Amino acid sequence: MSQSPVLEVRGLEKRFGQTLAVNGVSFAVQPGEVFTLLGPSGCGKSTTLRLVAGLERPDAGDVLLNGELISSAATGQHLPPERRHMGMVFQSYAIWPHMTVLDNVRFPLRMRRAGASESRKRVLDILDVVGLTGLESRAATQLSGGQQQRVALARALVHEPALLLLDEPLSNLDAKLREHMRSEIKRLQRRLGIAVLFVTHDQSEAMTLSDRVAVMNLGVVEQLGTPREVYAHPASEFVRDFLGRAVLFEGSVRRDADDYVLTLDGEAGARLRVGSAALPGLADGTRVVVGTRPEDARLLPLDAGVSLEEPNRLRVCVAETAFLGERIEYTLRTPGGKTLVVFGARHEEHPPGTELALVVDTAEASLWPA
């Protein structure tokens, strides 16, 4: 059932002076997929997108669209951007203020010399898709931020591109509108079945929108996988910490059937039981770090019938609480003097000084050598 990818990027490199902005990036975007480049500012996301769009030429590597070579450093081949059959929306969505909505969206068709009546029909269709019907003759400046965003999307989609490139298209919108547009884009993408290469530094945006994510750091893809895979099983410390908080435990392992039992350093014999599949074949006594996410840990009162003798339970003391609106963040101290940060439900706050049992679900835990 292997279908050929819409976009394939092989060993891309781009240098600006001394900066190696993109350093050997390879990935493929499948038909109908939302593929996201996620990473901190300066990691090379926009440069990668611009190489795909043809706005930059690579120093090494190839770009293929539907199996056809459109950029190649080796041969010097370079199809100009306007012939790449891609739609693009930038962070500053750059719609033209002096033009009406209709003319803005019609522009790419003009560039491609499409006929007038055909163009008009396509523009009206795509305006309907993005929910702007009735605003055709408005000047672009008379629109809200969200509406301007939709004009930019309509303009990127009107020539039915093979691939939609989105570079932080939501970062200029306020939080509420951003969330709304996020689900709008997802709905639109499903309806059109179009492949999307999306760029963001916002991990929750990446998680909600993407089928697959490439986590980038310093011009390199550190991990590529589904949002669940990269979140639950980060391949590196960088990925783990970039995608959210981690609750870490350190100790030495002992093999027990298909699991390891990890005796935690300095925690009065407290143990964790974790599956061995993530890091098989460790000799007894090997020191490891176990990483879980804050949502994998629950706080229970000590009198709730919890036996602290069993694995995956730890006696903790509440050091600090912070009210975050939808939940409470707890800073906890372990008997061994370590600090852990987890979340709890808003309606049952445990004040500082309370002794509790921390119950850790290790089903999705990650293991690294210490």
Ligand SMILES: Nc1ncnc2c1ncn2[C@@H]1O[C@H](COP(=O)(O)OP(=O)(O)OP(=O)(O)O)[C@@H](O)[C@H]1O
């Ligand atoms: N035209 C340019 N000239 C010189 N250096 C550049 C140019 N474009 C990008 N860079 C540098 O290349 C690196 C990658 O930049 P890029 O814009 O791809 O990052 P990014 O991941 O998109 O970051 P952000 O999230 O801030 O948009 C940075 O160090 C940047 O300063």
Ligand SMILES: [Mg+2]
């Ligand atoms: Mg950028």
